[in-house]
Amino acid sequence: MRNDKSPNIPRTEPIMSATFTPAVNAEIRRAAATGIYDIRGGGAKRRVPHFDDLLFLGASMSRYPLEGYRERCNTSVSLGTRYAQNPIELDIPITIAGMSFGALSGPAKEALGRGALAAGTSTTTGDGGMTPEERDQSSKLVYQYLPSRYGMNPDDLRKADAIEMVVGQGAKPGGGGMLLGQKISDRVAEMRTLPKGIDQRSACRHPDWTGPDDLEIKILELREITGWKVPIYVKVGATRPYFDTTLAVKAGADVVVIDGMQGGTAATQDVFIEHVGLPTLACIRPAVKALQDLGLHREVQLVVSGGIRNGADVAKAMALGADAVAIGTAALIALGDNDPKWEADYQKLGTTAGAYDDWHEGQDPAGITTQDPDLMARFDPVEGGRRLRNYLKVMTLEAQTIARACGKNDLRNLEPEDLCALTIEAAAMAGVPLAGTSWVPGTSGDIT
Amino acid sequence: MMQTFDLEAEGLRALNTALQAQTRETNQTSWQVLNPKGAHAVAVGLDAPIDVQVKGSTGYYCGGMNKQATIRVAGSVGPGAAENMMSGRIIVEGDASQYAGATGHGGMLVIKGNAASRCGISMKGIDIVVHGNIGHMSAFMAQSGTLVVCGDAGDALGDSLYEARLFVRGSVQSLGADCVEKDMRPEHIELLRGLLEAGECDAKPEEFKRYGSARKLYNFDIDNAGDY
Numbered sequence: 001m002r003n004d005k006s007p008n009i010p011r012t013e014p015i016m017s018a019t020f021t022p023a024v025n026a027e028i029r030r031a032a033a034t035g036i037y038d039i040r041g042g043g044a045k046r047r048v049p050h051f052d053d054l055l056f057l058g059a060s061m062s063r064y065p066l067e068g069y070r071e072r073c074n075t076s077v078s079l080g081t082r083y084a085q086n087p088i089e090l091d092i093p094i095t096i097a098g099m100s101f102g103a104l105s106g107p108a109k110e111a112l113g114r115g116a117l118a119a120g121t122s123t124t125t126g127d128g129g130m131t132p133e134e135r136d137q138s139s140k141l142v143y144q145y146l147p148s149r150y151g152m153n154p155d156d157l158r159k160a161d162a163i164e165m166v167v168g169q170g171a172k173p174g175g176g177g178m179l180l181g182q183k184i185s186d187r188v189a190e191m192r193t194l195p196k197g198i199d200q201r202s203a204c205r206h207p208d209w210t211g212p213d214d215l216e217i218k219i220l221e222l223r224e225i226t227g228w229k230v231p232i233y234v235k236v237g238a239t240r241p242y243f244d245t246t247l248a249v250k251a252g253a254d255v256v257v258i259d260g261m262q263g264g265t266a267a268t269q270d271v272f273i274e275h276v277g278l279p280t281l282a283c284i285r286p287a288v289k290a291l292q293d294l295g296l297h298r299e300v301q302l303v304v305s306g307g308i309r310n311g312a313d314v315a316k317a318m319a320l321g322a323d324a325v326a327i328g329t330a331a332l333i334a335l336g337d338n339d340p341k342w343e344a345d346y347q348k349l350g351t352t353a354g355a356y357d358d359w360h361e362g363q364d365p366a367g368i369t370t371q372d373p374d375l376m377a378r379f380d381p382v383e384g385g386r387r388l389r390n391y392l393k394v395m396t397l398e399a400q401t402i403a404r405a406c407g408k409n410d411l412r413n414l415e416p417e418d419l420c421a422l423t424i425e426a427a428a429m430a431g432v433p434l435a436g437t438s439w440v441p442g443t444s445g446d447i448t
Numbered sequence: 449m450m451q452t453f454d455l456e457a458e459g460l461r462a463l464n465t466a467l468q469a470q471t472r473e474t475n476q477t478s479w480q481v482l483n484p485k486g487a488h489a490v491a492v493g494l495d496a497p498i499d500v501q502v503k504g505s506t507g508y509y510c511g512g513m514n515k516q517a518t519i520r521v522a523g524s525v526g527p528g529a530a531e532n533m534m535s536g537r538i539i540v541e542g543d544a545s546q547y548a549g550a551t552g553h554g555g556m557l558v559i560k561g562n563a564a565s566r567c568g569i570s571m572k573g574i575d576i577v578v579h580g581n582i583g584h585m586s587a588f589m590a591q592s593g594t595l596v597v598c599g600d601a602g603d604a605l606g607d608s609l610y611e612a613r614l615f616v617r618g619s620v621q622s623l624g625a626d627c628v629e630k631d632m633r634p635e636h637i638e639l640l641r642g643l644l645e646a647g648e649c650d651a652k653p654e655e656f657k658r659y660g661s662a663r664k665l666y667n668f669d670i671d672n673a674g675d676y
Contacts, residue, residue, distance in 0.1 A: 036668070149551040149570060152532055154493050154513040181667055193553070193572040193591045194610060198666040201608070203589060207569040208528035208547040214508070217488045218528075221509040224464045225493030 038270040039180075041103075041359030041369065042329060043171050043262040043306065048279040050262070051313040053426030054419050055435060058405045066404040073400040074410040077324050079122075079301045080162060080231020080254040083223070087231055087254075088140055088162050090324065091120025092396045093411055094314055097259075097305050097328035098144045098164065098235075100126030102179050102188045103266030103359065104332075106133045107381040108368045111335055113137025114385025119392035124164060124326070127177055127202050129191050130156040137385070142233065145222070147176065147203035150192040154225055162255075163222055164233040165215070167206075167244075170263030170306045173237025173277045177202030177266065180360050185371040215251040223252075233257050238283035238306065239276075245290035249300050256291075257326065258283050260306025264329040266369070267360030280306035280317075282429040285416075288321030297321065298412075311398020318399070319414035320430060334391035335384040336366045451476050455490070456483035463490070470496035472516075486526065491519050494536070511538040514555065527564075530557040533574055539648070546583070549576045552593065558647045565602065568595045571612055577647025587614055588624065596643050598651045606659055614659040615640055617651055626665045630658045 016022070027038065059065035066073065080087035096116050101109050103126065110133040116123045122140035125131075129151020135141055143160030145152070157163065168174060179188070181197045189196040209218045219232055234248035235257035248256045260280025265273065284304055291297035304317045305326035317325050332338075338346075340353040345365035349358065359369035367379035403411050406418045420435040421427035427434040428442035453463055463481065470476060480501040484490055488507035491500050494517040502510070505523030515534040524542030533552040540548075543561035550566070552574025559567075559576070565583035568576050568590055577596045584602035587595050590612035600618035607624020614627075615636075623629075632654075640653035664672055 149532060149572070152551065153534055153553065154495070154515065154532075157513070195666070198610075199668050201589070203570065207566070207588075208509070208531045208550040214527070217508045221489040221492055221512050221528075224460065224489045225468075225513055227465070227468075228461070 039267055039360060040270050040273070040357040041265060041267050042273070042357040043264040044274050044277075044279075046274055048261065049281050049423065049425045049429055050279060050307060051281060051316045053281070053422045054316050054430055054432065055422065056312075056315065056319075056402050056406060056418055057420060059407050064407045066407060066409060068401060068404050071404065072409060073403050074412075075396055075400060077301070077412065079303070079324065080233075082231075082254045082296075082300050083228065083252070084162075084231040084254050085227075085229045086161070088122055088142075090122060090140070092392060093318065093324035093399075094119075094308075094392055094395055095121050095142075095303065095324055095326045096123040096331055097263070097326040098124035098126040098142070098166070099328055099332075100128040100179075100266065101131045101134070102126075102128040102184075102192070102371070103369060105368060105370055105376045105379065106131055106187075107376055107379050108332075108335060108384065109134040110137050110381040111379070111384030111388060112331060113141075114381060115331075115334075115388025115392065116140070118385065118389035119396075121392065122161065125160075127179075128188065129153075130159065133381075135159060144235075147206045148192075148201075149207070150194075150202070157222070158226055160226075160230060162231040162233060163226070164235050164257065165219065165222075165253075166235045167215075167248075168237035168239070168259075169235065169265060170237045170259030170261050170277055170280070171265035172268045172272045173239045174204060175268055175272050175276070176204035177268070180267065180362070188371060212247040212251045215247075219252040231255055233303070235259060237261075237263075238278040238280065241278070241283035242286040242290045245287040245302075246294065249291070249294055249296060253300060255301045255303060256287065257303040257305065258287050259326075260304070262307030263305050264332075279429070280304060280308075281426060284317060284320040284322055285429070285431045291321075298323065311395045311400075312402060314395055314399040315402040315411065315414055316419065318411050319418050320416060323412065330391070331388055332368060334388045335368055336379065336387070337364070337368050339366055342366055449476075449478070451479045452482065453479060454482045455487055456485060460487055460489060464492060467491055467494050467496075467498070467500065467517075470494070470498050472496060474498065484523070488526070491517070494519070497536075505542065514538060524561065530555075530574070533557065543580070544578075549574050552576070554593075556643075556646060558649075560648070562599065568593075568612070571595065575643055575646075577643055577649055579647075579649055581618070584621070585624070587612055587627075590614075594639070594643060596640065596647065596649075596656070598649060606661070608665065609659075609661040611661065613639075615653075615656040616659065617656045620657075620659070623659065626662050627659055628662045630660045632656070632658050 077093045078087045113134045123138040124142040142162040179200045231254040233255040234253040236244045238260045261277035301323035304322040342365035364370040367375040419432040484504045486507045490506045492512040495515040500519045502521045507526040509528045510525045511519045518537045520539045527545040528547045530538045531550045533555045535555040539558040544559045544563040546564045549557045551570045556575045559578045562580035563582045567582045567586040569588045571590045571593045573592045581599035587606045591610040594613045597616045601620045604624035606627030
């Protein structure tokens with residue numbers, strides 16, 4: 001702005017920088033005041049190409065739809081058919097992702113189990129071990145095998161219906177976990193063999209194997225201990241999906257789980273969440289191609305997670321080749337997290353419903369991401385389970401609606417040909433044509 | 449009566465199935481495993497008070513997640529021996545590769561030779577007695593239990609240590625972040641005496657130094673950021 005005060009000279013408007021936005025400036029001021037990076041929960045909040053950038057084409061002159069309220073559309077899927085004696089049989093292809101007891105309260109874990117059981121799907125433990133609440137309620141429980149090995153023991157391992165070897169997660173590929181002292185209650189401390197009240201770090205890499213050759217032997221050990229009965233998943237954060245999928249399969253995975261950068265975490269650095277890893281949309285086709293190149297697509301199942309919100313997202317992920325999806329953040333919202341009915345409490349914490357992400361601080365007004373007894377008492381696990389069941393049912397019905405419109409009698413019959421993209425970026429990432437064209441950007445190069 | 453199992457002839461799955469089938473009431477309490485020839489995952493997931501003698505060296509994860517059993521290896525072991533052990537005893541007559549006793553929750557691991565790097569990494573209650581030396585980054589993020597080293601320790605011993613207790617008789621090349629030397633009090637001498645005896649070692653407890661956590665990194669403090 002010019003300093004000339006003459007009223008006859010037009011003045012320039014104050015212009016806010018597109019680079020130094022109010023949010024950026026606020027973070028600079030916060031960093032300058034505290035000397036520590038921002039830690040928060042959740043996944044990437046920035047806009048990235050996502051399933052919203054895809055559309056289904058539906059039936060037309062050349063495609064034959066199925067009757068919505070009459071003709072069947074299968075939603076069941078088996079996970080772990082490659083080596084396991086007892087694959088996981090799911091009624092719906094939407095699973096509950098790993099979220100730890102510690103990050104979540106015991107009643108919240110119980111609610112996840114109740115909702116999943118009622119909907120016919122699986123839940124997943126998380127760092128910190130297996131709780132009786134979740135094991136008792138969930139008929140299909142996936143036990144995460146994590147670098148920290150908090151609460152890891154062979155008895156729980158053998159109680160699991162599947163084992164998920166966690167190599168990484170989408171919110172922080174290459175990063176470990178953090179549970180701040182205020183959430184380390186007596187019970188959490190005991191389960192993790194740590195003193196109460198300390199900041200507890202979860203390691204970023206496994207303590208007893210390094211690389212895919214070691215992992216192959218590690219998986220052998222886990223199979224020997226569990227009698228080759230249960231499936232072994234390998235979960236990776238979305239970074240190099242073609243090669244990671246190939247190596248996971250080489251190491252012996254029954255199921256590969258790929259978690260995009262919109263996938264949540266209980267707590268890590270904001271800079272990590274927003275700047276490391278790939279959008280979910282970008283990792284499905286390379287992972288599917290890896291399975292196809294190995295001749296193992298559908299024999300080794302692919303589960304995709306990170307920002308799945310509704311039946312359309314489920315259908316789109318499956319049309320791109322996934323066998324199932326996993327939800328975390330969406331499940332918490334279904335339970336009641338970030339519900340506007342707690343707005344007054346969110347305001348007291350300096351935030352608002354929908355934006356609350358300081359899950360690590362243990363002050364969750366909804367009583368879900370906390371170990372505070374008073375806050376936990378706000379949450380009813382039976383009601384939470386009912387809400388989650390309803391939500392899962394709705395997502396499934398939505399996905400079926402789309403599949404029938406595309407003429408498919410099984411969600412897994414959806415295919416990339418059913419899709420087009422609204423943006424060039426999404427078209428390139430999903431490997432489908434830009435809407436109204438036959439152009440698939442990026443197909444001249446290697447999809448890896 | 450000694451049960452003899454030829455691993456080369458009968459295979460790993462059959463071995464682990466047979467050993468895992470033993471219960472607290474079993475009368476087949478004595479086993480020997482012939483021809484291990486560096487096999488991985490030998491005698492893993494056991495949960496019975498049986499004695500297993502492995503006649504030779506093994507590969508990765510020997511005795512992994514052991515409960516109750518006593519496993520004696522007449523040879524050396526590969527990476528991750530006794531990983532996540534819950535209880536019982538594993539005695540290695542030779543050397544151990546990386547990650548010996550990793551994340552162990554209980555029981556005792558005895559290594560009569562040397563142990564490579566990251567011995568006792570993330571240990572959660574196990575007791576480890578090493579007659580020889582240990583490699584770098586041993587007891588990294590060790591939470592609970594006791595590591596006894598009769599020889600020397602490599603670089604960065606006890607880095608990011610929690611509440612595990614470390615005793616070293618020889619030299620320590622360097623201590624890791626937040627690991628400090630501490631006083632040897634009478635109760636430590638007594639603790640060490642018992643562990644050495646149980647670990648089939650005739651070293652004198654008075655010859656050891658004790659190391660533990662300074663507990664400065666337990667809660668994040670920006671002024672300690674340079675230590676990480």
